[in-house]
Every structure is written in structure tokens, then in C-alpha cells.
Amino acid sequence: MGVCRAFNHPRDYEEVYNDLIALGESPEPNDVDAIIGNGSWTRLTCDHCKRDVDRAVGIGSNWICFECLNVAHQQVSTVGGQIQAPPGLLEEIQEGG
Numbered sequence: 001m002g003v004c005r006a007f008n009h010p011r012d013y014e015e016v017y018n019d020l021i022a023l024g025e026s027p028e029p030n031d032v033d034a035i036i037g038n039g040s041w042t043r044l045t046c047d048h049c050k051r052d053v054d055r056a057v058g059i060g061s062n063w064i065c066f067e068c069l070n071v072a073h074q075q076v077s078t079v080g081g082q083i084q085a086p087p088g089l090l091e092e093i094q095e096g097g
Contacts, residue, residue, distance in 0.1 A: 048089055062093050 019035045020027070029042035043052050046065035056063040064072075072089050 048092060059093055064093075 016035060020032065023031050023035075029039070032042050033039045039052075044054070044056050044063060045051065046053050046056055046068055047062040048064055048068045051065065053065040053067075056065045057069055068089070
């Protein structure tokens with residue numbers, strides 16, 4: 001049994017499954033969110049800028065949006081064998097998020 005935060009009461013997994021199936025093949029994200037109680041299945045968040053995005057690249061266990069990736073690409077340069085990138089980006093990736 002799980003807890004559906006949207007309704008703040010225990011829900012049986014089969015009930016949640018049936019509610020999701022009832023939405024059809026192309027459900028609206030907000031309808032899915034209402035059933036499971038959060039946006040974890042319908043939203044993708046960039047691990048660097050923390051914005052909800054439509055697309056991202058998975059690097060290890062991190063998701064990096066194309067805007068952050070583009071900024072990193074533009075700023076990365078090799079100087080004396082060291083990589084310089086936006087402050088915190090490489091550390092965040094190495095720490096796993």
C-alpha cells in the first residue's frame with residue numbers, strides 16, 4: 001500500500017494502476033500527477049539549474065538540460081591540461097547530483 005500525497009490517504013497500488021490505465025494512452029501530465037501525488041513521473045528537472053525542462057542529457061545519475069550543457073560546452077576550454085567549466089557544474093556531476 002502506498003500513500004498518495006494528493007489525496008493524503010493510503011491507496012492500494014492496484015487502485016493507482018487502474019486509475020492510470022483509465023487515463024488512456026496519452027494522458028495529460030497534470031492528470032497523472034493528481035493520481036500519483038507528485039510530478040516525479042511527468043517532470044524532468046535539470047540537476048544543475050533545478051528548472052523543469054522538456055529534454056535533458058543523462059550524465060551518470062544526473063540530468064543536465066540542454067541550456068546548461070550548451071553553457072558548459074561554450075565555456076569549457078583546455079588550459080594547461082585543466083578543464084574549466086561553469087562554477088560548480090563539474091563538482092556537482094562528480095558528486096552525483
